[in-house]
Amino acid sequence: MRALRIIVCIKQVPHPDEAKVDPATGLVIREGVPMVLNPNDYFTIEEALRLKEAMGGEVVAITMGPPTAEAVLREAISLGVDDGVLLCHRAFAGADTLATAYALARGIESLGGYDLILTGSRSTDGETGQVGPQIAELLGIPHLTELIRPIEVEGDHLLAWHQTDYGQELLQMPLPALLTVAKGMNEPRLPSLRGKMRAKKQTIPIWGPQEIKAEPDRIGLAGSPTRMLETALPERKSGSKMLEGSMAHQVDALLDHLADMLPGKAGGRR
Ligand SMILES: Cc1cc2nc3c(=O)[nH]c(=O)nc-3n(C[C@H](O)[C@H](O)[C@H](O)COP(=O)(O)OP(=O)(O)OC[C@H]3O[C@@H](n4cnc5c(N)ncnc54)[C@H](O)[C@@H]3O)c2cc1C
Numbered sequence: 001m002r003a004l005r006i007i008v009c010i011k012q013v014p015h016p017d018e019a020k021v022d023p024a025t026g027l028v029i030r031e032g033v034p035m036v037l038n039p040n041d042y043f044t045i046e047e048a049l050r051l052k053e054a055m056g057g058e059v060v061a062i063t064m065g066p067p068t069a070e071a072v073l074r075e076a077i078s079l080g081v082d083d084g085v086l087l088c089h090r091a092f093a094g095a096d097t098l099a100t101a102y103a104l105a106r107g108i109e110s111l112g113g114y115d116l117i118l119t120g121s122r123s124t125d126g127e128t129g130q131v132g133p134q135i136a137e138l139l140g141i142p143h144l145t146e147l148i149r150p151i152e153v154e155g156d157h158l159l160a161w162h163q164t165d166y167g168q169e170l171l172q173m174p175l176p177a178l179l180t181v182a183k184g185m186n187e188p189r190l191p192s193l194r195g196k197m198r199a200k201k202q203t204i205p206i207w208g209p210q211e212i213k214a215e216p217d218r219i220g221l222a223g224s225p226t227r228m229l230e231t232a233l234p235e236r237k238s239g240s241k242m243l244e245g246s247m248a249h250q251v252d253a254l255l256d257h258l259a260d261m262l263p264g265k266a267g268g269r270r
Pocket of ligand 1: 010011012038040041044062063064065094095096097098100101104118119120121122123124125127129224226
């Protein structure tokens, strides 16, 4: 059985219940908003740890973000990840998904060898789902999105089930490869006391463009072909109605309510 070196990409995001957009600039407000580990990335970390436990090897987490993003690396270490590295420098600011993926790809190459790269399927703030596949393209390795069952590694290949728009597919691909992990594919563990102690003490290297040998015109705003023209938060609609009584009564009330919503059908079903 081969031991695996697994890199997990994790992102710090504003708490999903507190996300705010600056109406003047259209940018996500990060100051004063509690920042957390992207919820999807817990499934990524869990999958990496299970593979390491089954096959041996190590798991290294990488993130690009402001100095506060160090917290998500410490959280990953508290869950059992071996090491973490933070890509943080003024020159990385203003990066779109391509410039983000480029910096992460350079960072991953600077970490040395790897067998597998795992990312979340989507972040809860940008939510494009582009970063994982873009990293794979930049590194010239195969990838699949929406992993839904544990990976099986056989020699230099892996077998993995993923979700597509049309159903589920079993794919075989050579290592190294990148997989994006679907939300809910496993049950993420809680941190151990020992893990929390280790996370507090661990030294987290902070790398800038020089450490990852990045080309200046491919990072940050300079490396970002995307221009954000406008953003808007979805309108929050309240007004839910609780149905009461027996099941038959509730079904009847629901059908009446739906009938009322049909154009030209106001007044109920009967
Ligand atoms: C013009 C423009 C300017 C921007 N400027 C800024 C800015 O100044 N500051 C800023 O914070 N954002 C900025 N953004 C947003 C930024 O580009 C995205 O947050 C980032 O590229 C990730 O995209 P996403 O959230 O859609 O990730 P997705 O592709 O939905 O994320 C999927 C997975 O990729 C991995 N991943 C994503 N981002 C990271 C990361 N940073 N580190 C490690 N893993 C990651 C995670 O595993 C995640 O689960 C800007 C966007 C645009 C278009």
